[in-house]
Amino acid sequence: MRQWVVLSGKGGTGKTTVTASLAQLAAAQGWRLVLADADVDASNLELLLSPQLVEEHEFIGDKVAQVDPGLCYGCGLCEAACRFQAVLLSDGKASIDKIACEGCAACYYECPTGAISMPDRISGEWYRSNTAAGPLFHAQLYAGQENSGKLVTQVRMSAAALAASSAADLLLVDGPPGIGCPAIAAVSGANLALLVTEPSVSGVHDLRRALGMVRHFGVQAVACINKADISQNRADEIAALCQAEGVPLLGAIPFDEAVIEATLRRLPLTAYSDGPAARALRELWGKLQAVEA
Amino acid sequence: MIIAIASGKGGTGKTLLATGLARVASEEMAVQLLDCDVEEPNDHLFLAPEFTWAEEVTLPVPQILSEACTLCGRCVQVCQFHALALVRGKVLLFPQLCHGCGLCARQCPANAISEQLRRLGTVEGGEAMGGISFARGLLEVGQALATPVIRELKAQAGKRRRPGSLVILDAPPGNACPVIETMRGSDYVLLVTEPTPFGLHDLRLAVQTARDQLGLPVGVVINRAGRGEDEVTAYCQAEGLPILLRLPLDRRIASAYAEGILWVDGLPEYREALRGLYSQIAASVEVRP
Numbered sequence: 001m002r003q004w005v006v007l008s009g010k011g012g013t014g015k016t017t018v019t020a021s022l023a024q025l026a027a028a029q030g031w032r033l034v035l036a037d038a039d040v041d042a043s044n045l046e047l048l049l050s051p052q053l054v055e056e057h058e059f060i061g062d063k064v065a066q067v068d069p070g071l072c073y074g075c076g077l078c079e080a081a082c083r084f085q086a087v088l089l090s091d092g093k094a095s096i097d098k099i100a101c102e103g104c105a106a107c108y109y110e111c112p113t114g115a116i117s118m119p120d121r122i123s124g125e126w127y128r129s130n131t132a133a134g135p136l137f138h139a140q141l142y143a144g145q146e147n148s149g150k151l152v153t154q155v156r157m158s159a160a161a162l163a164a165s166s167a168a169d170l171l172l173v174d175g176p177p178g179i180g181c182p183a184i185a186a187v188s189g190a191n192l193a194l195l196v197t198e199p200s201v202s203g204v205h206d207l208r209r210a211l212g213m214v215r216h217f218g219v220q221a222v223a224c225i226n227k228a229d230i231s232q233n234r235a236d237e238i239a240a241l242c243q244a245e246g247v248p249l250l251g252a253i254p255f256d257e258a259v260i261e262a263t264l265r266r267l268p269l270t271a272y273s274d275g276p277a278a279r280a281l282r283e284l285w286g287k288l289q290a291v292e293a
Numbered sequence: 294m295i296i297a298i299a300s301g302k303g304g305t306g307k308t309l310l311a312t313g314l315a316r317v318a319s320e321e322m323a324v325q326l327l328d329c330d331v332e333e334p335n336d337h338l339f340l341a342p343e344f345t346w347a348e349e350v351t352l353p354v355p356q357i358l359s360e361a362c363t364l365c366g367r368c369v370q371v372c373q374f375h376a377l378a379l380v381r382g383k384v385l386l387f388p389q390l391c392h393g394c395g396l397c398a399r400q401c402p403a404n405a406i407s408e409q410l411r412r413l414g415t416v417e418g419g420e421a422m423g424g425i426s427f428a429r430g431l432l433e434v435g436q437a438l439a440t441p442v443i444r445e446l447k448a449q450a451g452k453r454r455r456p457g458s459l460v461i462l463d464a465p466p467g468n469a470c471p472v473i474e475t476m477r478g479s480d481y482v483l484l485v486t487e488p489t490p491f492g493l494h495d496l497r498l499a500v501q502t503a504r505d506q507l508g509l510p511v512g513v514v515i516n517r518a519g520r521g522e523d524e525v526t527a528y529c530q531a532e533g534l535p536i537l538l539r540l541p542l543d544r545r546i547a548s549a550y551a552e553g554i555l556w557v558d559g560l561p562e563y564r565e566a567l568r569g570l571y572s573q574i575a576a577s578v579e580v581r582p
Contacts, residue, residue: 011303041467104394143501177303178332181437201553216435231551
């Protein structure tokens with residue numbers, strides 16, 4: 001089964017805009033799709049696909065230390081064992097900075113009086129919804145929680161399981177920005193990564209690092225430039241970089257007011273417009289199929 | 294004073310604001326700018342820093358001494374991150390999953406676990422354009438853990454800070470642990486948004502993180518203001534969030550940004566607005582108890 005992930009390194013280059021349009025085009029052509037939004041910190045794909053919620057699940061991200069003050073006599077062994085400065089000792093009692101706690105349980109094993117427990121921490125929710133383009137798996141990490149990578153994995157694997165059992169043609173994953181834990185979790189299992197970049201010094205810089213990450217995990221990369229006409233110099237630089245790195249550059253999407261219009265109407269661009277950007281996305285969709293074939 | 298610049302959504306203009314504000318403020322005071330987007334740092338592209346110091350960021354990960362290991366499985370059992378596994382008569386480490394908590398080594402009854410340092414990235418700094426003290430973290434490509442790099446960046450830069458400096462933190466996108474690590478200890482969080490459904494959706498989450506979770510004062514900057522702005526404005530009013538600045542959709546800003554030109558140098562008409570932004574933040578931090 002095909003599993004494609006849309007990534008960028010830099011945020012705000014247009015991953016979600018591209019993903020939503022590719023999903024719309026693929027579905028219109030009769031492909032059976034499963035979609036996953038792997039940007040669990042800021043999941044935006046749902047805003048363009050009018051999802052109907054089917055299932056909702058709690059996400060247990062990790063455990064968090066909790067002190068029973070009645071059993072604590074302030075020996076401080078927990079504080080010494082914690083490498084995350086999450087144990088605070090005051091007035092002869094330990095307490096936990098829940099934001100700093102990484103749930104490693106070092107304090108739990110160290111405590112001589114059994115005053116520390118490690119309850120589960122519910123740190124988000126994940127959902128299965130129906131959309132016109134196919135089932136969508138998405139999630140919401142609660143504000144400021146850890147383990148977004150683990151939630152990405154939950155979303156991606158749930159989507160992959162359905163894609164496999166329903167013999168879907170394509171699992172399309174909208175990735176998060178960056179190259180760290182959540183991005184790595186989004187790339188896992190993919191056989192193609194589409195890198196969406198923009199012609200700016202930041203775009204070029206971040207594309208290079210995103211490409212490095214994708215290659216590090218052995219995934220084939222292709223690229224497209226969004227807002228390609230903002231800077232001809234930088235677009236040329238990206239084309240040269242792609243050529244030097246052997247990355248097929250499959251599209252150049254021009255700046256187009258219709259993108260903003262479609263987003264304000266919460267529609268995939270290709271469902272709303274036949275303008276220059278939508279045409280470029282259709283062309284991109286055609287070339288992506290050719291890469292696969 | 295420490296100001297964190299964050300957004301939830303990527304690409305809304307954090308780097309634009311952080312570099313512009315640092316530049317304008319540096320004409321009046323000592324400024325230290327930290328690029329905390331260690332996965333994709335970009336501030337250096339606009340500020341031409343000369344790096345004069347660098348430190349490695351490492352994480353202590355377990356090393357199993359096979360001659361001493363009795364294969365009792367205690368380390369595998371206690372590790373909360375599933376970073377260790379007992380496979381075919383051997384304890385295997387999955388280094389990407391290890392948080393470096395040291396619990397396995399403490400718990401090993403045979404003293405068969407020592408720790409070795411694994412490199413996650415680097416932090417480096419020096420003087421940038423206009424005398425700005427600059428530092429950034431850089432996560433090694435292929436590594437997963439950004440948070441320890443940010444933690445080390447803040448610690449190293451703190452040691453090298455001139456007293457009384459204005460500190461500006463350019464945060465990564467998102468709302469998870471790297472953002473929390475950046476915002477913690479700040480006096481004020483400036484949230485940059487764009488007037489689209491994406492921008493507003495992610496602004497709400499960023500407000501939950503900064504104001505509700507961390508209890509920090511928050512102000513909003515609307516970038517590429519214009520169409521679609523009413524919804525953001527209505528949300529900010531309902532939440533009592535001050536909108537401190539609106540930057541228009543100005544193609545000249547986008548062009549300067551694309552070419553790596555510090556926009557406030559090319560477009561001096563925006564300098565006054567940034568000075569005003571700073572004064573509003575300074576006034577609001579001062580009146581805090």
